[in-house]
Each structure stands twice: as C-alpha cells, then as structure tokens.
Amino acid sequence: MSEIPTPRPAATVLALRDGSDGFEVLMLRRNLDSDFVGGAYVFPGGAVDTSDVGAVSDLVIGPGDAEVSRRLGVESGGLAYYVACLRELFEEAGLLIACDAEGRPVELGDGASAQRMAHYRRGVNDGSIGFLEMMQREGLHLDLRGLAYLAHWVTPVGPPRRYDTRFFVALAPRDQTAAHDNAETVEDVWLRPAEALAQHRRGAFEMIFPTIVTLESVAHFMTSREVLEYANALDNITRVEPRIVVRDSHPVIVVPGDEGYDD
Numbered sequence: 001m002s003e004i005p006t007p008r009p010a011a012t013v014l015a016l017r018d019g020s021d022g023f024e025v026l027m028l029r030r031n032l033d034s035d036f037v038g039g040a041y042v043f044p045g046g047a048v049d050t051s052d053v054g055a056v057s058d059l060v061i062g063p064g065d066a067e068v069s070r071r072l073g074v075e076s077g078g079l080a081y082y083v084a085c086l087r088e089l090f091e092e093a094g095l096l097i098a099c100d101a102e103g104r105p106v107e108l109g110d111g112a113s114a115q116r117m118a119h120y121r122r123g124v125n126d127g128s129i130g131f132l133e134m135m136q137r138e139g140l141h142l143d144l145r146g147l148a149y150l151a152h153w154v155t156p157v158g159p160p161r162r163y164d165t166r167f168f169v170a171l172a173p174r175d176q177t178a179a180h181d182n183a184e185t186v187e188d189v190w191l192r193p194a195e196a197l198a199q200h201r202r203g204a205f206e207m208i209f210p211t212i213v214t215l216e217s218v219a220h221f222m223t224s225r226e227v228l229e230y231a232n233a234l235d236n237i238t239r240v241e242p243r244i245v246v247r248d249s250h251p252v253i254v255v256p257g258d259e260g261y262d263d
Contacts, residue, residue, distance in 0.1 A: 004157055005160065005161065005162050006162070007154050007155055007162040007163055007164035008047050008048075008161075008162065008163050008164065009047065009048040009080075009081070009084075009163075009164050010045060010046060010047045010048060010084070010163040010164065010165040010166070011045055011046075011048060011081045011082070011084040011085035011088065011165065011166050011167075011168065012042070012043045012044065012045025012046075012085065012088070012165055012166075012167055012168070013043060013044055013045060013085040013086070013088070013089050013147075013167075013168045013169065013170050014026075014043050014150065014167070014168070014169045014170070014214070014218075014227075015043075015044065015089060015093065015095060015170055015171075015172040015178070016169060016170065016171055016172060016224035016227055016228070017171070017172045017174070017190065017224060018223055018224050019190070019192070021192060022192050022194075022221075022222050022223070023192070023221065023222065023223050023224045023226075023227060024190040024191055024192055025043070025190070025191070025192075025193060025196070025215070026043070026044065026093060026095075026172065026178050026188065026189075026190055027041045027042065027043060027188070027189055027190075027191065027196065028041065028042055028043070028044055028092060028093065028180050028185040028187065028188050028189075029041050029042075029180070029185060029186050029187035029188075029189075030042055030184065030185060030186075031183065031184055031185065031186050032186070034184065036159075036161050037208050039206055040206045040207055040208055040211075041189070041196070041205055041206060041207050041211070042207075042208070042211060043167070043211065043214075044085075044088050044089045044092040044093045044095075045084075045085060045088050045092075045165065046084070046088045046091075046092070047084070047163065048080050048081060048084040049084065049087075051130055051131065051132060052080040052081075052083040052084045052087065053077060053080040056079060056083055056132060056142075057079070059132060059135050059136065059140075059141055059142060060079070060082075060083075060141055060142045060143075060144055061099050061103050061141045061142070061143050061144065061145060062143065062144030062145040062147070063144055064079070065077065065078060065079040068081075068082055068144075068149075071149055072149060072152075072166060073237075081166045081168075082142070082144055082147060082168070083132075083142060085147070085166070085168050085170075086142050086147070086170075087124075087131045089170070090121060090124065090131065091121065091124055091125055091131070091181065092180070092181050092184060092185055093178045093179065093180065093181075093185075093188060094117075094118070094121055094176070094177070094178060094179045094181075095172055095173060095176050095178055096108070096117060096140075096173070096176065097142065097143050097146065097147070097170055097172075097173060098135070098140040098141060098142055098143055099140070099141055099143040100139065100140065100141065101139070101141060103141075103143075103145075105143065105173070106140060106173075107175055108173070108175055108176055114176075120134045120138075125181060125183070146170055146171045146228065147168055147169075147170045148168060148169050148170075148228050148231035148232045149166060149167075149168055149231060149234070149237060150167045150168055150169050150214070150217075150218075150231040150234070150237075151166075151167035151210075151214055151217070151237060151240070152164075152165070152166055152167070152237050152238065152239045152240065153165050153167065153210040153214075153240050153241075153242075154239060154240065154241035154242075155241075156241060156242045156243050156244050156253070157243070157244075158244050165210070167210075167214055168231075169218075169227055169228055169231050170228075171224050171225075171228065178190070192219075193215040193216075193218055193219035194219045196215055197212065197215055197216065197219065200212065209242060209253050210240075210242075218230065238256075240255055240256065241256075242254065242255050243255075245263070
C-alpha cells in the first residue's frame, strides 16, 4: 500500500469588489495542463512557502503572529498563511494589498508605479526576486487589516497532492486591475457567487467541491463589507476533510455529518 501524502499547508483568498448587482469575487481558471485541478475555476492561492514563514513582523500592518495564530487555531506561525495568501494574490492575479509604514493604502493606478509593480511581479514569478524582498525594497507593508479568515479545508485521501488550506476574504484594491499570470492560470473573471454556481450547475463552469461550498456560504450577501464582517464574526472555524465514497459504482464526496462519512 502506498503511503498517504501529508497535506501541505496552503492559503487561498476570495478577493471581493462591489458591483451594481451585488458583490463579485475574483476567480482564475487553472491551466488545462496543470496536474492539480487543471481547467477548474479557483480562487487565487497556493502552498505556504518557506519564505512566508520567516520573521515578517516588521513588514505587516495589522494583527501580529500571536493573534492570527489564535484565530487559526495553531500554536505559532499563523502569520505565514496570511503572507502566503497575499503573495499568491500578487503572483497569480497581480493585486497587491499593501500600505506604507503609516498605514496608508498603496495607490498604483495606471502610471509608473503600476508598471514598476508589474515588473516586480514578473520577477517574483520567475524567482529573480522574493516577494518580501520586493516589499522591503519598496518600503511597503502587507496590509492585514482587511483580511479575514473564512474556512479551513483539507484535500481528501486519494489525490496524489493534498493541501491543508485556509480560506480568507479580502477587499480588492479599487485602483488595481486583476490579470491572470498566463502560466498557472489562463483566465481571470469577476462574477457574483450566484452566477458562478448557476454556470456550474449548467456544466459551463468547472469548480471543485470546496470552492462550491465556499461560494454557497457567502452567496446571500449583497456587499463585500458584509462578507468581511461575516468572516470576522465566525467562531471556531471547523477543519473540514471530505472523504470519497463509492455509491452505486460512482464516487461521491461526503463531509462530516453526511451518511457514510464514518464508514
């Protein structure tokens, strides 16, 4: 029997903005050639890197490691998940949630600052510069004040790659334009959760189970602020590890509380 892989720590983020018909969430389509959920629409995110774990307290504005670790239910090192989620948002979607040392949000617009950050993004993605090194060079701080912890999902036993993923929500910077990286992701789209779910039911929008459930949990809200307040008010977020069972010769995903989960 092959060894069951240990889930790798990961973070993902629902970047939100308000539209005329309600709030919208940014979703990226995974490259069809990807060996992990290729072709599916997902939220920006990925594994926690060793670079996310270092001493970054002087590069963030907002809660420190002790506070966020309590929020995540870990002894220490919780800040790495917050750093990873904002790093992945920048790498995969080009959105930078940052501020200066006084806490003033960074304004990039469409000018030289935006071009400089686009250059940095290419460097971060090709490994020529680290994300936190970029922040230090530019005198920027990661802004955790608008970031809220929403959910905790673990990839079920079966797939060769497993992740222990923390889901966050964040308000997207108003003056920045999201863009997929054309490598890991091949499309970016803003849409209301109800619209994404409707398209999925029609078979036109592929999503994995945790993405679907997460969208369902916030689809009834009207504004981004309502989603953020909801996430901040959650207590004791439960770790959910689905299981795959076979019913009538077909694989079915079940979660704790579903019939057959404990069989």
